[in-house]
């Protein structure tokens with residue numbers, strides 16, 4: 076795709092990665108984009124770059140807009156992660172910029188990644204701004220959203236917020252704006268991105284949203300580093316972020332299980348039946364089939380997490396341990412939790428799952444249900460009852 080003029084003299088010069096399917100363990104079924112933005116002003120300024128294999132693509136786009144890459148005066152590094160900085164060494168070599176702006180943590184991280192002592196790095200902090208001619212760039216550090224170095228850049232004259240990874244989506248499309256793609260698909264990818272990347276930093280997101288509100292920033296466009304640009308659905312994505320960062324849930328339960336001979340699966344289905352019979356929506360996922368990042372997307376707005384595994388060698392099944400390790404690291408909060416599983420003789424899986432639920436600070440509303448080998452009719456009836464009781468707890472505690 077050629078460079079794309081977003082607004083007069085402001086270009087998207089990023090790359091579309093149609094083929095990426097695994098982004099450090101996140102299943103990017105719809106590919107991704109690495110967005111870089113070029114602003115033509117007295118000081119020609121490039122915001123972020125692209126992943127290293129796309130360096131030539133960026134160079135071609137810059138040449139197309141500028142004729143000569145050396146015309147770039149400033150580079151702003153909003154986020155040091157390699158998908159946005161991989162092309163930086165080559166661009167700095169060719170552009171010979173006067174200054175490369177980054178946060179104080181970015182200053183350290185750039186050195187720790189590229190080990191270059193002669194780059195013209197300039198640290199900027201929250202509240203600092205620079206003039207690039209007719210336009211100003213204001214910086215706001217966004218530490219741990221989602222890296223220590225992360226910051227966002229605001230151009231008041233254009234009412235544009237360059238948001239690095241915040242509000243991003245792993246979503247490869249030929250379209251560049253939110254109103255040009257399918258709304259449901261877009262919000263699904265934005266939710267998946269939040270669940271899998273941003274969720275652990277929800278307290279910081281809450282603070283940032285408050286700061287942005289207090290600063291009364293007028294925002295006509297949000298330019299993230301992945302996916303499409305927000306211009307028509309800004310209110311929707313801000314409201315979604317507000318919901319997600321405060322762990323608001325829906326009356327909906329997620330059952331995730333792992334099984335060898337289908338006993339735990341039978342229990343999972345019976346618990347789901349109990350939930351459904353009380354009018355609560357349920358999603359049942361199998362840890363051997365569903366990707367951990369898709370499971371995580373369902374965790375985001377679930378009020379109850381119901382995890383099941385049979386016991387294998389005194390532990391839960393490894394595919395369940397994988398999923399739970401991943402979920403725990405993303406720090407979901409304010410959930411109801413229940414563990415269950417079949418076993419043969421010692422039955423430790425439920426105890427281990429409960430430990431994960433405790434670490435997620437879940438409210439455990441049942442001590443955990445075990446059935447020896449193949450569950451009997453009565454045991455499955457008990458599972459249905461457990462499902463019904465979880466449904467009642469969901470209704471009681473939903474966003475209480």
Ligand SMILES: Cc1cc2nc3c(=O)[nH]c(=O)nc-3n(C[C@H](O)[C@H](O)[C@H](O)COP(=O)(O)O)c2cc1C
Nearest residue numbers: 335336337338339385388389418419420421422448
């Ligand atoms: C290789 C293997 C190891 C097992 N290890 C244990 C164990 O350590 N403790 C236990 O209680 N059951 C153990 N079991 C028994 C299973 O937990 C039991 O068969 C259970 O009903 C399987 O449920 P599932 O069909 O949901 O996988 C083991 C089974 C297999 C095949």
